[in-house]
Amino acid sequence: MGVSRRDLFKAVGAGAVVSLIGSPTFAKKAETLNLPKPSKGSPRVVIVGGGWSGSTLAKYIKKKDPKVDVVLIERRAMFMSCPVSNLWLVDLVPLEFLIHSHLKPASKYGYHFVNAMVHDIDREKRFVYTNLGKIHYDYLVLATGIDYDYSQWVGTDPRDVEIAMTKYPAAFKPGNEHIRLKQKIHDFEGGNFVITVPPGLDYRCIPGPYERATMVAWFFKKNKVPGKVILIDPHNDPPVKAEGFHKAWNEYVKGYIEYLPNAQIKEVDFGRKRIVTNVGDVKFDDLNLYPRCKSAPIVFKAGLVKKGDRWPALRWPWYQTVEDERILCTGDARNQPFSKSGNTANSEAHIVAEFVVNLIRGKEMPYRPPRTLCYSGVDKEKAVWVDLTYKYDPKKNEFAFHNVKMDNTPSKKNWIAYLEWAKGLYRDMFS
Amino acid sequence: MDRRRFLKVCTAVAFAPFMLGRSFGAESFKPYKKALLLREDGKPLRPEDIDPSKEYIFFYPYRSTPCLLIDLGKKVGPVEVKLKNGTSYLWRGGVGPKGSVVAFSAICTHQLSFPKKEYSLINYYPEGKVSKLVGRDKVIQCCAHMSAFDPERGGKVIEGPAPSPLTAIVLSYEDGKFYALGTSGEEVFEDFFDAYRSELRKVYGSTRIAKELVDSCVVLEMEKYTEEVVRC
Numbered sequence: 001m002g003v004s005r006r007d008l009f010k011a012v013g014a015g016a017v018v019s020l021i022g023s024p025t026f027a028k029k030a031e032t033l034n035l036p037k038p039s040k041g042s043p044r045v046v047i048v049g050g051g052w053s054g055s056t057l058a059k060y061i062k063k064k065d066p067k068v069d070v071v072l073i074e075r076r077a078m079f080m081s082c083p084v085s086n087l088w089l090v091d092l093v094p095l096e097f098l099i100h101s102h103l104k105p106a107s108k109y110g111y112h113f114v115n116a117m118v119h120d121i122d123r124e125k126r127f128v129y130t131n132l133g134k135i136h137y138d139y140l141v142l143a144t145g146i147d148y149d150y151s152q153w154v155g156t157d158p159r160d161v162e163i164a165m166t167k168y169p170a171a172f173k174p175g176n177e178h179i180r181l182k183q184k185i186h187d188f189e190g191g192n193f194v195i196t197v198p199p200g201l202d203y204r205c206i207p208g209p210y211e212r213a214t215m216v217a218w219f220f221k222k223n224k225v226p227g228k229v230i231l232i233d234p235h236n237d238p239p240v241k242a243e244g245f246h247k248a249w250n251e252y253v254k255g256y257i258e259y260l261p262n263a264q265i266k267e268v269d270f271g272r273k274r275i276v277t278n279v280g281d282v283k284f285d286d287l288n289l290y291p292r293c294k295s296a297p298i299v300f301k302a303g304l305v306k307k308g309d310r311w312p313a314l315r316w317p318w319y320q321t322v323e324d325e326r327i328l329c330t331g332d333a334r335n336q337p338f339s340k341s342g343n344t345a346n347s348e349a350h351i352v353a354e355f356v357v358n359l360i361r362g363k364e365m366p367y368r369p370p371r372t373l374c375y376s377g378v379d380k381e382k383a384v385w386v387d388l389t390y391k392y393d394p395k396k397n398e399f400a401f402h403n404v405k406m407d408n409t410p411s412k413k414n415w416i417a418y419l420e421w422a423k424g425l426y427r428d429m430f431s
Numbered sequence: 432m433d434r435r436r437f438l439k440v441c442t443a444v445a446f447a448p449f450m451l452g453r454s455f456g457a458e459s460f461k462p463y464k465k466a467l468l469l470r471e472d473g474k475p476l477r478p479e480d481i482d483p484s485k486e487y488i489f490f491y492p493y494r495s496t497p498c499l500l501i502d503l504g505k506k507v508g509p510v511e512v513k514l515k516n517g518t519s520y521l522w523r524g525g526v527g528p529k530g531s532v533v534a535f536s537a538i539c540t541h542q543l544s545f546p547k548k549e550y551s552l553i554n555y556y557p558e559g560k561v562s563k564l565v566g567r568d569k570v571i572q573c574c575a576h577m578s579a580f581d582p583e584r585g586g587k588v589i590e591g592p593a594p595s596p597l598t599a600i601v602l603s604y605e606d607g608k609f610y611a612l613g614t615s616g617e618e619v620f621e622d623f624f625d626a627y628r629s630e631l632r633k634v635y636g637s638t639r640i641a642k643e644l645v646d647s648c649v650v651l652e653m654e655k656y657t658e659e660v661v662r663c
């Protein structure tokens with residue numbers, strides 16, 4: 001019997017998994033990364049993920065207690081913002097607006113910034129394994145953002161998933177995907193440019209796909225592109241800022257956008273360039289496929305996600321995982337039903353920093369929910385916003401939106417506030 | 432006795448009777464250069480020059496740090512202002528013939544937004560201009576992240592993510608003239624200089640110049656200073 005290349009990979013993979021469970025040979029060989037602590041007995045918090053949550057956490061843990069050793073591990077060499085990126089896609093802000101360096105806050109506040117990839121976690125011995133070496137932790141925060149779950153719409157054939165990821169990137173994880181999407185928008189010469197909205201509310205940036213569709217339509221209109229955006233939405237209306245988006249679609253970009261609400265995607269047929277939905281087939285000339293979201297692979301690998309779930313089980317209202325009280329999941333990696341957004345992650349991290357410092361000191365603190373202030377562009381120099389917080393009911397162990405305020409009237413003043421909102425948050429994390 | 436120590440002593444003496452028997456924290460007063468407030472034409476600012484239905488901007492204690500000047504129309508303060516860390520301090524309240532003129536640093540204590548020539552997101556909402564966020568007037572609000580402050584209560588946070596009250600500017604009213612003397616409360620000037628290093632260099636040529644202490648301040652209507660007053 002011959003052994004195919006795929007079978008060989010399977011065998012090697014199975015062997016590797018067994019060796020990890022039975023005898024972590026790689027672990028024995030991995031050298032400990034030499035990261036000096038403030039003092040020999042300093043407790044160490046390792047944060048995986050240098051996005052909105054992790055960057056804020058690293059700074060504020062150090063501000064609250066400089067004796068705590070904080071290690072921020074991020075696989076990307078620089079920070080690129082997902083919030084406001086829809087404006088960059090259509091040239092309304094420069095790239096410099098979105099990109100920031102971790103080095104200034106790391107040196108100013110005294111945390112370690114490790115540009116590395118985490119590939120495993122030893123929960124028993126409390127080590128994080130990176131490509132640069134292993135790092136011991138007292139507490140571990142997984143601020144690992146999101147991953148895409150293509151199984152619902154594309155299936156599990158790796159060839160199809162690869163097509164989805166490379167040819168039609170979702171572009172809600174900044175970097176390559178955004179750059180590719182921008183090229184596609186600017187190169188589009190006509191026809192249907194389809195954008196999809198994931199189902200539910202547990203996807204990154206609830207208004208993001210609606211803002212993107214609106215601004216891409218604005219871009220096509222401005223450049224007289226003979227085409228339109230088709231927005232396929234499983235919801236019956238945008239869950240937030242609906243009035244503002246409808247005003248834009250009916251007035252500012254009318255004729256350049258077609259909104260398909262209540263559209264459940266059944267299949268994405270890359271070969272015939274069509275999306276099969278319950279309200280009919282949609283032909284596309286180009287596609288921005290944003291599927292359902294799930295936890296990053298390392299959260300699954302650490303055994304923190306129950307079978308059949310997409311997010312880690314946490315000890316509500318706080319962020320410690322059910323499986324391991326030494327590990328917390330924050331930002332978009334959390335399973336609380338908060339808006340997965342930059343502002344939520346930032347405001348939450350201010351609170352979690354205090355929580356972690358108290359945890360180290362063996363103290364409790366009263367629960368405080370995060371806050372979500374979220375702007376969306378609906379035209380050039382016009383924006384709308386929603387501002388809300390959350391309420392936790394300990395008896396029911398439930399969260400609800402609380403104190404919701406919004407301004408659905410598109411205005412230049414909101415646009416100015418939108419940009420300053422982002423600048424302020426970048427200042428908070430990087431200056 | 433140098434001027435700075437003299438001021439501190441004067442302050443302590445002036446407030447000693449008030450503070451006796453109260454559980455207020457100590458008055459927080461950090462003296463800077465005594466600066467005369469001026470009108471645009473260079474003459475000293477008089478009480479009648481300050482319209483309660485408007486907001487004004489001046490730069491103090493550094494030439495690049497903006498402040499709001501407001502006539503609240505009635506006597507205000509003194510007030511105990513509590514901080515998040517459990518401490519508190521005494522805010523002196525208003526000055527002028529009615530005790531109604533107050534000033535605060537216009538740098539938001541949350542994420543340092545401040546009035547620029549192009550726009551101002553942090554503004555005073557005079558009587559009749561109701562904030563949508565808190566549903567009332569006579570507030571100072573920053574629309575960047577929706578923090579609202581109470582100018583009648585020493586700049587206390589009413590709502591939003593700001594971690595501390597606005598830094599109060601301590602004023603005096605002497606012989607019909609207004610002076611800025613220093614600050615009261617937590618300052619964010621060093622964070623401001625660090626965060627805006629590049630912008631300050633563009634406007635002032637260098638951060639050294641931006642950090643120069645002033646001994647007089649021209650007071651301008653905010654509407655004249657900035658192109659877009661953003662209220663929300």
